[in-house]
Amino acid sequence: MSSEVRGARRGVKGHPKSGPSIGDVARLAGVSAQTVSRVSTGSEPVKAETRDRVLDAMRQLGYAPNLAARALRRGNFRSIGLIAHQVIRTGESKTIEAVIEAARREGYSVSLVDVESPSSSDVSEAVQHLSHQAIDGLIIIRAETATPAALSLPPTLPVAVSDSRFIGHHPAVGADQVGGSRAAVQHLLDLGHATVHHIAGPADSGPADLRATAWRQTLVDAGREVPEPFGGDWSADAGYAIGSEIAQRDDVTAVFAANDEMAAGLIHALHEAGRRVPDDVSVVGFDDVDLARHLWPPLTTVRQEFHQIGHDLVEVIMRQLGGREQLTGYHGTVAAPLIVRQSTAAPRKRRRTRR
Amino acid sequence: MSSEVRGARRGVKGHPKSGPSIGDVARLAGVSAQTVSRVSTGSEPVKAETRDRVLDAMRQLGYAPNLAARALRRGNFRSIGLIAHQVIRTGESKTIEAVIEAARREGYSVSLVDVESPSSSDVSEAVQHLSHQAIDGLIIIRAETATPAALSLPPTLPVAVSDSRFIGHHPAVGADQVGGSRAAVQHLLDLGHATVHHIAGPADSGPADLRATAWRQTLVDAGREVPEPFGGDWSADAGYAIGSEIAQRDDVTAVFAANDEMAAGLIHALHEAGRRVPDDVSVVGFDDVDLARHLWPPLTTVRQEFHQIGHDLVEVIMRQLGGREQLTGYHGTVAAPLIVRQSTAAPRKRRRTRR
DNA sequence: GGGGAGAATGTTTACGTAAACAGAATGAGC
DNA sequence: GCTCATTCTGTTTACGTAAACATTCTCCCC
Structure with a gap:
């Protein structure tokens, strides 16, 4: 009994x-x-x-x-922590999907933390929260404003980051932001546009900065005028607002938006104002989200291989977990090819007067 | 020493x-x-x-x-398992975001498993994998083909599901699929369309079935002809393919697509064929993804309050965790309002000949 | 200053598992 | 039949923590 x-x-x-x-x-x-x-x-x-x-x-x-x-x-959890800024952004969620899939293949589960606002303290808090969780490794998809120094991770915790600012501090995997951006701008110049305008991402975002810098540099290299960039926040609404402004100007014939959502908002505003895309204004986005090819007109954009990135991030963790490899300086780059669709064309010939 | x-x-x-x-x-x-x-x-x-x-x-x-x-x-992990079908689908990722946020507020982290193909065995495997993980509760966002019986969850594990098929077996929280669908179809009928065509989701999807049934019933209730629905798979590509077909027919004046992505593909195909939206064909989607309002024309659609759903799911788990409440029969419904934008209008008067 | 309540701290034990070691069973070779 | 290697199984122990109980200390009151 x-x-x-x-x-x-x-x-x-x-x-x-x-x-x-x-x-x-x-x-x-x-x-x-x-x-x-x-x-x-x-x-x-x-x-x-x-x-x-x-x-x-x-x-x-x-x-x-x-x-x-x-x-x-056993001393391990077969679990990986994942910190992302906004799960919702299509690019990130693709990466997350790939991370989860790759981790599962290795027999690991993924513990997810979302950082609402990308303030430094928020991220640090998330890291604290997560690194004290039951995890064997940590993947940071977007750390935004947090600096490597401010993070204070347990020194033994394997880390992989998809954020350019962490290169040299933690092993990183990321898309070739610069190459993709240059290709986008060059494509517009090659079509015959005098210059290319830019809708940037938020000022405190690493990728946004890289894309803006590459845009500027490509124009400088080509000896073109560098117009003042428009400041966006990644959202389609911001693109729409900026587009309403651009629609009033007839000196803008080509726009490189820092992501597809802002490009979609821009196109929406242009349509609404009766400006035609690409006849009046050519537009290039960045990311190649699923809907990009079904926008009207189908969007020319720079594709990010999010799936590849997610997969590589897990691999970097596994290599640290396995062989105790020292990968601090590692930086994997994934190509970001330009996908030409129908939102870009040669500028129409027209008078050069301003307003 | x-x-x-x-x-x-x-x-x-x-x-x-x-x-x-x-x-x-x-x-x-x-x-x-x-x-x-x-x-x-x-x-x-x-x-x-x-x-x-x-x-x-x-x-x-x-x-x-x-x-x-x-x-x-302590016997608990302060961690919740989360099973989703495709993280990427905007709706789901919003729900996931809300779940993560709400869980964190309760001091819980979230362990995520993605089910690649929604086959029954896949889901069961995911559940096995996760329910044996270190979790205190389980949220299933989309179980697709898995049946409650096939899941064989640990009987003591608190569960919350956002899938209509599990109502009665596990506590559920979901959008009012039927109400939203009926509102969409009725809206088109009220505009004067003779009948409404439907692009359905995959045959084995619960929500797809609910939407299709509600569409059919609304037509029947109104005494209208019920055309054969088109079979889609949620993807914009499927919507595009079906749209190419629809563009050839002049008897289709109104389409209710089971989600926004298919609606976007449909509109793309219609544009390409020179059919105008909404002048020639009215289109309604489902979900109200972020880009829906920036499509051209801005999409009339049924909004799902994903954020609310995610939040409620966590609450359901917490209630079970806390008071040992018996919630098996619980079913929370979140309203799904129709958002009228510019992709719907009264049909143009025209000849009734077919082809 | 003795007694006692309450606060602060220490000691013992158990959570469920798996590594290390130890022992028993089996079978092969002579 | 006996030894030895091999295979299988059992016993002991430790992982790091926190509940339960035990003890010490402090301070107040009469």
């Missing part, structure tokens, strides 16, 4: 509820706990008959290994 | 590496481990001077509590 009492008392006295333990299974199967463990992990051979008996007992009791105990014993 | 040796030997013999433990802190601070625990959890009062000494020691050693041990001792 004593065993039943023990079982029944579970959760009543002192310790919280929990399912059947390895010991309960062992008792029912008439073997030692260690043998149950061997069956459960498959680490060492067990005689077929014994194994069956144990498996039977497991099924009968609805046994599932207690992962807290297992993690405590 | 023995303590140094012990410290140095960490990770060499038998047990994996791990940071300083509560005992190391205790030794350095000259107190018992229990007192360190008290400081660390703040559960019981500790004299200010002692606390400072302990905190100092913690800082000095870079101590962070071992969450596996803590979870083992």
